[in-house]
Amino acid sequence: MSEQTFEVGGAGLPRGARLGVDVGKARVGLAASDPDGLVATPVETVPRVLDAQGAxxxxxxxxxxxxxERFAAVVYVGLPRHLSGAEGAATADARAFAARLALAVTPVPVRMVDERMSTVTATSQLRAAGRKSRSHRPVIDQAAAVIILQSALDAERAAGARAGELVEAPQT
Structure with missing residues (x-):
């Protein structure tokens, strides 16, 4: 059976949902797209396991x-850089999480995409929608994951290629 593709910017990319992941210290936000990669929607907030080592x-x-379950074609994980572009402790944490995730979802590729300002944007959007700070805490990570994923989807359409940098699964 041949792999279905769709045209994006002149280049065919395999069909399949994409997942967006916002890695935080306490929670992980998860978003997904439709199989054609047009629109990102929130899925859930997953409690973070901080002392985990493997997949x-x-x-x-x-x-x-x-x-x-969604037959994902790719998983995009947010890469939290400082506004200057420098990497810090949160970046190292997200990279380690992405490496563990890459091991767990093989052969689905995991890619890191710039997520500067995604949580700030998500908070602003929720506040503008009338959500109080306490009530939006459980969904802020999902909203940030939606922003990360939608940005990656837009980049795919513009470039005709997957966005971000490929994460190599660690050797077991």
């Missing part, structure tokens, strides 16, 4: 299950 933590397993 067998509850947070990574939950995202891997979602990728399998």
């Amino acid at each position: 067998d933590s509850a947070d990574v397993r939950r995202i891997a299950a979602e990728a399998e």
